[in-house]
Amino acid sequence: MTAEDRTRPGSGTRRHGEAPRPTAGAAGTFVGMPAFPQAAARAVRDERLRANLRHATGTIRAKRAGAVAELDDWQHLRQAGKEIKDHTLAHLDHYLLQAEEAVTAAGGTVHWARDAAEANAIVTGLVEATGETEVVKVKSMATQEIRLNDALAEHGIAAYETDLAELIVQLGDDEPSHILVPAIHRNRGQIRDIFRERMAAWGRPAPEGLTDEPAELAEAARLHLREKFLRAKVGVSGANFLVAETGTVVIVESEGNGRMCLTLPKTLISVVGIEKVVPTWRDLEVFLQLLPRSSTAERMNPYTSTFTGTTDADGPSEFHLVLLDNGRTDTLADAVGRQALRCIRCSACLNVCPVYERTGGHAYGVPYPGPIGAILTPQLHGLQGALEASLPYASSLCGACYDVCPVAIDIPEVLVELRERSAQEAAGHTAERAAMGAATWLLDHPAAYRAATRAATAGRSLAPRQLPYPAAARNWTATRALPQVPAETFHQWWKKHDRPGGSARSSSQRPSQDGARDDPPSPRSSSPDDTPDTPQDQA
Amino acid sequence: MNDARDTVLARIRGALGDGAGRTPGPFPEDRRRYAASHTSADPGDRTALLAEHLADYRAHVHRTTEEELPSAVGRLLAAHGSRTVVVPPGLPEGWLAETDVEQVHDSGPLTAVELDAVDSVLTGCVLAIAETGTIVLDSGPGQGRRALSLVPDHHVCVIRAPEQVVASVPEAVARLDPARPQTWISGPSATSDIELDRVEGVHGPRTLDVVIVGGAG
Numbered sequence: 001m002t003a004e005d006r007t008r009p010g011s012g013t014r015r016h017g018e019a020p021r022p023t024a025g026a027a028g029t030f031v032g033m034p035a036f037p038q039a040a041a042r043a044v045r046d047e048r049l050r051a052n053l054r055h056a057t058g059t060i061r062a063k064r065a066g067a068v069a070e071l072d073d074w075q076h077l078r079q080a081g082k083e084i085k086d087h088t089l090a091h092l093d094h095y096l097l098q099a100e101e102a103v104t105a106a107g108g109t110v111h112w113a114r115d116a117a118e119a120n121a122i123v124t125g126l127v128e129a130t131g132e133t134e135v136v137k138v139k140s141m142a143t144q145e146i147r148l149n150d151a152l153a154e155h156g157i158a159a160y161e162t163d164l165a166e167l168i169v170q171l172g173d174d175e176p177s178h179i180l181v182p183a184i185h186r187n188r189g190q191i192r193d194i195f196r197e198r199m200a201a202w203g204r205p206a207p208e209g210l211t212d213e214p215a216e217l218a219e220a221a222r223l224h225l226r227e228k229f230l231r232a233k234v235g236v237s238g239a240n241f242l243v244a245e246t247g248t249v250v251i252v253e254s255e256g257n258g259r260m261c262l263t264l265p266k267t268l269i270s271v272v273g274i275e276k277v278v279p280t281w282r283d284l285e286v287f288l289q290l291l292p293r294s295s296t297a298e299r300m301n302p303y304t305s306t307f308t309g310t311t312d313a314d315g316p317s318e319f320h321l322v323l324l325d326n327g328r329t330d331t332l333a334d335a336v337g338r339q340a341l342r343c344i345r346c347s348a349c350l351n352v353c354p355v356y357e358r359t360g361g362h363a364y365g366v367p368y369p370g371p372i373g374a375i376l377t378p379q380l381h382g383l384q385g386a387l388e389a390s391l392p393y394a395s396s397l398c399g400a401c402y403d404v405c406p407v408a409i410d411i412p413e414v415l416v417e418l419r420e421r422s423a424q425e426a427a428g429h430t431a432e433r434a435a436m437g438a439a440t441w442l443l444d445h446p447a448a449y450r451a452a453t454r455a456a457t458a459g460r461s462l463a464p465r466q467l468p469y470p471a472a473a474r475n476w477t478a479t480r481a482l483p484q485v486p487a488e489t490f491h492q493w494w495k496k497h498d499r500p501g502g503s504a505r506s507s508s509q510r511p512s513q514d515g516a517r518d519d520p521p522s523p524r525s526s527s528p529d530d531t532p533d534t535p536q537d538q539a
Numbered sequence: 540m541n542d543a544r545d546t547v548l549a550r551i552r553g554a555l556g557d558g559a560g561r562t563p564g565p566f567p568e569d570r571r572r573y574a575a576s577h578t579s580a581d582p583g584d585r586t587a588l589l590a591e592h593l594a595d596y597r598a599h600v601h602r603t604t605e606e607e608l609p610s611a612v613g614r615l616l617a618a619h620g621s622r623t624v625v626v627p628p629g630l631p632e633g634w635l636a637e638t639d640v641e642q643v644h645d646s647g648p649l650t651a652v653e654l655d656a657v658d659s660v661l662t663g664c665v666l667a668i669a670e671t672g673t674i675v676l677d678s679g680p681g682q683g684r685r686a687l688s689l690v691p692d693h694h695v696c697v698i699r700a701p702e703q704v705v706a707s708v709p710e711a712v713a714r715l716d717p718a719r720p721q722t723w724i725s726g727p728s729a730t731s732d733i734e735l736d737r738v739e740g741v742h743g744p745r746t747l748d749v750v751i752v753g754g755a756g
């Protein structure tokens with residue numbers, strides 16, 4: 001299947017009344033998706049979008065803090081979650097083979113997909129083999145990522161999203177903007193309008209006199225989707241966890257649409273990223289405590305389904321598991337960036353992010369927005385695209401995302417690593433490369449370095465606090481003061497003080513004599529926001 | 540297809556370098572430093588906490604005794620206005636001794652459309668978790684296949700206290716059999732999809748009545 005095949009026909013629709021929607025490209029990204037700064041600039045001018053996001057993220061932040069505070073061992077759970085995922089990733093080949101064996105033994109069929117096109121071809125073929133022309137879907141990030149619905153549509157198969165927020169996105173011909181609540185950019189009034197205008201074209205119309213009360217909107221979705229659930233023969237899902245030792249698939253949800261899709265159809269197809277595997281059934285005791293409290297701020301989400309292969313006279317008689325790579329092995333190869341694969345898609349990092357709260361999710365591209373998207377998308381797709389190259393900069397590095405992450409992904413650390421790679425690999429950073437080249441030469445030539453720094457201190461009274469040009473430098477200093485040039489260079493200072501008994505070598509400044517320093521370094525110690533001389537980076 | 544499998548495995552082994560291909564030891568026990576439970580070991584406290592947490596998420600909680608259970612079930616079905624109730628295989632007959640609501644058995648089995656026409660479903664459970672306000676069904680006797688407790692709009696679930704009540708998620712996971720299909724239920728169907736605010740009542744049963752039998756209620 002070529003990239004052109006996967007371009008959605010009739011995609012000239014708009015996202016909340018703005019730019020034309022870009023078309024899907026080969027890597028599951030968007031051809032022509034603007035870099036983050038351009039997309040964000042447009043988003044922050046949308047007053048209604050900002051109000052919707054401020055309201056929704058503010059609501060969930062306070063609730064999450066309360067749900068987490070109930071467990072006094074939260075940090076131990078978080079550490080165990082992190083370590084179990086790291087252990088799994090370090091032996092990923094072993095655990096995937098174990099899962100494959102267990103699923104097969106329990107009556108399921110396992111398929112492997114190197115990329116989006118291969119996964120879409122597998123699922124399309126499986127649906128076509130049933131003779132059905134429609135499927136019901138549980139909300140799934142993996143199938144968003146591979147744009148499965150578009151691929152199915154090209155083969156005449158209608159895929160009905162059944163999660164309420166996904167339904168809102170699908171009916172509105174829109175794109176998701178949040179991992180947990182894909183329609184977070186819509187408020188209740190907008191949702192009512194979409195239901196009134198679009199439900200009839202997809203099936204049962206919205207009830208007469210529908211108001212914007214959330215309970216009424218939920219009821220409208222219940223009525224609209226019920227007929228689809230009752231006649232569905234094929235269900236498609238992702239998975240939250242795949243247990244290697246037993247082959248058990250775990251799906252966490254709230255509405256019951258997941259249960260409908262997992263139990264009523266005859267055939268079930270689950271598309272699962274290879275990083276979703278956990279070694280043992282027991283490991284769920286960690287993740288089923290971490291995920292709901294981080295995600296919807298509940299002690300437990302309303303419904304969790306677990307199933308192992310097929311069961312006689314209960315649920316689907318045919319089960320297919322599609323294991324998806326699609327860039328995950330590239331991510332695994334990066335020793336720093338690999339930690340992004342620990343993600344359990346809770347979306348807590350989105351809800352606390354000052355950048356996400358102002359720009360919304362669309363600016364990050366689809367389907368992974370917010371801080372986790374800023375490190376996941378460039379690693380899954382590579383840094384060549386304009387959007388991907390800009391995403392590592394879509395952060396103030398304030399670290400709030402790391403603090404709330406239930407599996408302790410150090411997002412700022414990965415962002416900084418990706419900035420370095422972006423500067424080295426991607427186009428568009430010529431000024432930075434030129435500056436680094438000049439610095440390298442100076443550091444290789446001590447005499448020239450001393451001359452340059454002496455010249456800088458001599459001219460310190462002339463140093464501006466803002467840079468007049470070029471434009472990029474002027475913009476950068478418009479909101480930041482340049483550091484003051486000191487009166488003497490470090491070399492000059494050292495010469496004066498580097499004498500036996502001189503103050504520069506007083507024992508109090510020698511870490512080797514500081515007996516209290518045997519703690520391991522904090523995991524954040526390498527992050528730039530710990531550096532006290534860059535307060536302008538604090539959000 | 541096997542090409543894809545070989546390629547993905549080769550990519551993983553390439554990415555991992557030396558660590559790949561070896562059978563790992565189990566995740567070390569001493570790295571599980573979290574608590575096995577956050578709750579008092581007293582069975583009465585555990586059951587009270589379960590009742591409180593079930594109610595937090597809008598399940599209707601009723602405490603009763605073994606003798607009073609049939610009349611409690613009868614009252615709940617009547618209060619919901621139910622004319623029909625699904626009876627899963629293995630449900631104790633006595634539970635429906637004091638109601639004249641029509642009993643529908645899952646023989647055949649029932650189609651989804653037939654199931655949708657039934658007003659209520661009465662089930663037991665395999666266990667309940669106090670700390671999270673969760674009931675777990677595993678399709679065992681008195682529970683039936685998963686669809687039975689999903690499609691009807693009203694679910695009455697009976698928990699035997701204290702023996703079916705565990706304190707915590709780790710205690711529940713240790714007791715459950717992963718080979719059986721499970722449904723963990725915490726309150727009625729709900730969504731947070733409109734402005735991240737929780738609303739009860741979407742696709743699953745919109746009314747969840749939980750009857751706790753025994754446990755010094």
